[in-house]
Amino acid sequence: MNKLIPLALAFWPALSHADSLNIVVDVAPVRALVRSVAGDSASVTPLVGPSADPHAMALRPSQIRTLARADLIVATSPQLTPWLVDVLHAVVPSTPVVWLDHDHLDEEAGQHDHDDHSSHAEEDPHLWMDLEIASELTEDLAKTLAALRPEDAAKFAAAEASSQATLRQEAAQFAAFMDRFGPRAVVVSHNSWSAVSDAFGLNVVGYMSDGHHAAPGPAHVAQLRKKVADLGVRCFVKHPNEPAATFAPLNLDDTAILVSANPEGEPAPGTITVLPALMETLQNCHDQDQ
Numbered sequence: 253m254n255k256l257i258p259l260a261l262a263f264w265p266a267l268s269h270a271d272s273l274n275i276v277v278d279v280a281p282v283r284a285l286v287r288s289v290a291g292d293s294a295s296v297t298p299l300v301g302p303s304a305d306p307h308a309m310a311l312r313p314s315q316i317r318t319l320a321r322a323d324l325i326v327a328t329s330p331q332l333t334p335w336l337v338d339v340l341h342a343v344v345p346s347t348p349v350v351w352l353d354h355d356h357l358d359e360e361a362g363q364h365d366h367d368d369h370s371s372h373a374e375e376d377p378h379l380w381m382d383l384e385i386a387s388e389l390t391e392d393l394a395k396t397l398a399a400l401r402p403e404d405a406a407k408f409a410a411a412e413a414s415s416q417a418t419l420r421q422e423a424a425q426f427a428a429f430m431d432r433f434g435p436r437a438v439v440v441s442h443n444s445w446s447a448v449s450d451a452f453g454l455n456v457v458g459y460m461s462d463g464h465h466a467a468p469g470p471a472h473v474a475q476l477r478k479k480v481a482d483l484g485v486r487c488f489v490k491h492p493n494e495p496a497a498t499f500a501p502l503n504l505d506d507t508a509i510l511v512s513a514n515p516e517g518e519p520a521p522g523t524i525t526v527l528p529a530l531m532e533t534l535q536n537c538h539d540q541d542q
């Protein structure tokens with residue numbers, strides 16, 4: 253090993269510049285945020301595929317190998333992917349990990365001084381929807397990538413600045429849309445949009461399964477059925493991978509408008525958050541509910 257170091261150092265700048273960084277992330281929306289800062293300096297691989305469920309999955313051997321080759325890992329929170337923490341400890345104990353859920357990081361380091369961003373992480377672990385957390389992530393990424401690749405520090409800083417601008421733009425567009433959409437009541441298939449409700453006032457009045465995809469009990473269904481009737485809910489948002497029958501326990505009539513939006517899906521081309529795609533979906537409810 254020792255003999256190799258002088259040789260490696262001789263090529264270091266060349267090596268580091270030629271080699272694309274390997275970054276592994278948990279879900280597609282996080283990949284979009286990471287790519288917006290890392291740009292062409294990295295290949296970014298999500299562990300959770302389009303038809304997989306981040307709340308409960310097992311990695312294939314090929315994915316374990318991908319993880320083992322990672323220079324950096326970016327993940328949301330242990331609440332979203334409970335299976336991932338042990339895998340990281342077992343497979344890549346010394347690879348740097350950037351968590352969206354700062355509290356987890358602090359818990360591991362025994363500190364507790366962050367704003368309580370992830371107050372809803374327990375109930376709804378889809379933290380990339382919280383644009384403050386997304387913005388903090390791009391900041392953390394620019395710093396972490398600059399540490400891994402100092403010669404590109406200026407590039408990462410510039411990319412972070414444009415990523416922040418894009419986050420503000422997508423937030424402004426969604427806020428303008430919500431002015432038109434208003435307080436229209438919405439029921440969703442799983443509890444994944446609470447950050448959007450908190451930040452933009454999306455009136456989610458209920459969900460079938462909780463933020464971890466646990467199936468609803470009969471009492472929960474009965475309560476939700478009553479709420480739908482009392483509030484005259486017509487807009488029902490399900491995950492694209494879920495069947496239309498997802499809402500069957502609510503005995504909806506034919507005035508119900510069923511639309512699909514993917515909280516864990518790839519953002520629309522040219523965008524870095526799930527908001528533009530969600531806006532398109534809700535637009536369907538708006539148009540049909542005139």
Ligand SMILES: [Zn+2]
Pocket residue numbers: 307378442444463515516
């Ligand atoms: Zn989910």
